Amino acid sequence: MVNSDHKRLKVAFLLAESFTLSAFANFVDVLRLAADEADRSRPILCDWGVLSDTMNPVRSSCGVRVSPDTRLRDAGAYDYVIVVGGLMSEETGLSAPMTTFLQDRAAKGTPLIGLCTGVFHLQEAGLLAGYRCCVSWFHHQDFLDRFETERPVSDQIFVVDRDRLTCSGGHGAAHLAAHLVSRHLGQSAAIKSLNIMMIDNALGGDRPQPGQSLDRQPRDPLVKRAVLLMQQNIEVPLTVAALADRLDTPRRTLLRRFEADLAASPSRVYMDLRLDRALSKLASSDAPIPEVAQLCGFCDSAHLSKTLKQDRGWTPSQYRAAKRAAPPQP
Template structure:
């Protein structure tokens, strides 16, 4: 008589994901994405790859250094790669160096041509764009890298006011915690909503966000809660050097200037113009304390006419000149040299 006791059937993997890590990749984007898969794959926090499977691909299996210095060891050679539901490219620091090896780039092209959905996390979007894999697709980049993207790909306009974008078989994400929300979107699609919610909750993320949610960005004195205001602020952040007229920002967002002003006053208790000025001044202060650029250079990079214009505005709004601010930060720049004009010294 045959033994009727049979091992329990293992459910088929519902979600298979492979990663390609660029040199100096962003560790947080990778970790957030893969941790959602890990938590969705099993019960509680046991980490067994039952419902999900994930692997890091490489042509050499040499460790890949992240932007923070931590190295990740790939576990599957390209020649041993299986079939995957998604191929995720994790980017990192922007430079002129080749982020992926020629073999990895060729593999990425082949998989995209074969119809495998491709995901770009953080500046992985730059890699996909350089390979021509985003031609005809909408793509998402962080507001922080919006200008970098525009400078490198002049004919393209990325989406920089959402946490991620799904356009057919191309999925792109701004990075950071947005990677967790994109991974949760895929978990919900392939495994179910409860698995996605469980993963995020264990990671202490309150709720899953859809791709249309606005990216968090440079902080204002008050935190915006209105989604229209958040999107407007992101547009402002993307146009610091050449400030965009408020009428144009409202038009881009499909609303009127009057409506935008009303929403700003209700949400932030300030007008769009005042909020825009606050963002530009904060960016100027960051540059003043983190670089040795002249005040004129800082002024032009932050949408002011010249050094004296920045000096007058900063004095009026914050009660301090660029030179005084740098001196307080330990820069010690002379006031008259810093702004390019002779300023009266305080008695």
């Protein structure tokens, strides 16, 4: 093996309990494929490892366990230290020694990366003060609830702010890894990795995150970002003017781009999202109808019932009853 001092990119991972395996695997595979010719997996141009204070295998959210290979006290120098998060509960944080390690490396100037809910762990460790950070649209409200004074970016796949890099997770982890490979090894190495992984093109961090499924799939990046904002603000819907202001674009431009891309107004798309969310909650939970109405941005159950009946032909009670009476899908 080539001496590790000659590696052009060295990273270390800290895995939170119940971490997201796909985010970790996507990131590592981009490094693996960039580190050698073809896909022979020799760590020639870059190196990676998993650090731990206990060396016990770490269980991912899907049950697969990953064994660390280096104790924290034996950790060397790294270009980046990456925290991979996953499920969120009181039992899934980082250990005190891991947090201390991160704080020590940050003080020494090592760039830190948060993958998936790894951004929560960096925030809890006090390592994102004054930085922009990226959170999945799915966890946007969770982040606001936990860190009331923070305003995360939830309409991009990753954010690079000086020596803090944060990523929404999923395939975004591969694109952030490709960004680093391009920076340290060159663009051709990044493109090769993604192509072998059957990912067509490297995406910049400002590309919109995918979100809740829509019948109309937006293609316009501005429209995608607007839809993500809608998804993040279902309980208290934003006005079209407020959406335009958040996106730093004129209201008329937003209206025109929605009509061109989706043949619908922002208000129509927003209503579809809210009604779809209401139907999903009615079908998948026993929440009282007034609660479902409130969670989906309606004044009360009567408002939801009237709107749903006019738009979809069901009242909430009728829809819930029909779903429960339907035979299970094979």
